[in-house]
Amino acid sequence: MSSPYPGAFDRDALLASGRGELFGPGNAQLPAPPMLMFDRITTITGDGGAHGKGYVEAELDIHPDLWFFQCHFIDDPVMPGCLGLDAMWQLVGFYLGWTGAPGRGRALGVGEVKFKGQVEPHIRRVTYKISIKRLINRRLVMGIADGVLEADGVPIYSATDMRVGLFRPGEKPAEAAGT
Numbered sequence: 001m002s003s004p005y006p007g008a009f010d011r012d013a014l015l016a017s018g019r020g021e022l023f024g025p026g027n028a029q030l031p032a033p034p035m036l037m038f039d040r041i042t043t044i045t046g047d048g049g050a051h052g053k054g055y056v057e058a059e060l061d062i063h064p065d066l067w068f069f070q071c072h073f074i075d076d077p078v079m080p081g082c083l084g085l086d087a088m089w090q091l092v093g094f095y096l097g098w099t100g101a102p103g104r105g106r107a108l109g110v111g112e113v114k115f116k117g118q119v120e121p122h123i124r125r126v127t128y129k130i131s132i133k134r135l136i137n138r139r140l141v142m143g144i145a146d147g148v149l150e151a152d153g154v155p156i157y158s159a160t161d162m163r164v165g166l167f168r169p170g171e172k173p174a175e176a177a178g179t
Contacts, residue, residue: 001046001054001135005098009041017094028097028105028166030090034067037087038128044098050146054132056091064121079119084126084157085110088147091130092164101141103166106173108142111161123151133161141166 009017016022018032030036038058049055062079069077086107093105119126127150134144142165149157167173 001099003044003046003098004100005044007044009044011039014038014040017097023097026104026169027102028093030094035086037083037090038126041091041094044095046099049131051131051133053135054095054145056095056128056130056132058087058091058128058130060087060126060128062119062121062123062126066121069121077121079126081113081115081157084119084128084149085113085159085162087128088130088145088149088159089162089164091128091147092132092143092145092162093166095130095132095145096135096141096143096164096166099135099137101137101166103141103168103171105164105166108163108165108173109161110159110163113157113159115157117151117154117156119149119151119156126151127153130162 014030017030020029038060041058043057045055068079072080089107130145130147132143132145136142142163145162147159147162148155165173
């Protein structure tokens with residue numbers, strides 16, 4: 001699959017996406033900080049990945065002063081696992097926008113999530129690796145993907161069958177969740 005967009009994105013491009021400037025008004029956009037959970041997308045391609053249907057790799061530089069360490073948990077700081085999962089959903093939605101599909105992204109579900117470790121303040125870098133399994137681009141636009149979160153190169157989270165849909169104004173994401 002080809003795309004009119006580049007194969008990597010720096011922080012400024014990700015912030016432009018959050019403002020709705022990258023894929024155009026009403027289309028996929030990333031959340032703004034602090035919910036933007038990666039600093040750059042190092043690779044995005046329409047082929048590759050474990051299923052040969054697309055691949056996204058992104059990175060988050062870890063600093064002890066990141067906002068979530070201050071509150072989760074006091075005197076026992078870890079990155080909430082739900083933020084790692086959300087980052088992977090963000091990347092699936094970004095991939096859909098990168099393909100040129102129209103609509104705003106919404107997470108629709110996940111098959112299975114496993115946690116084998118934690119992101120603590122001493123970690124230097126988190127890497128997200130997303131393999132697209134299936135793309136649906138009809139009235140319903142949806143991506144299904146598997147993902148891994150690595151902390152300093154060690155896989156510690158995995159998620160299968162992450163589903164993200166793109167919706168036009170007036171469409172209800174909840175109605176598509178069962179698809």
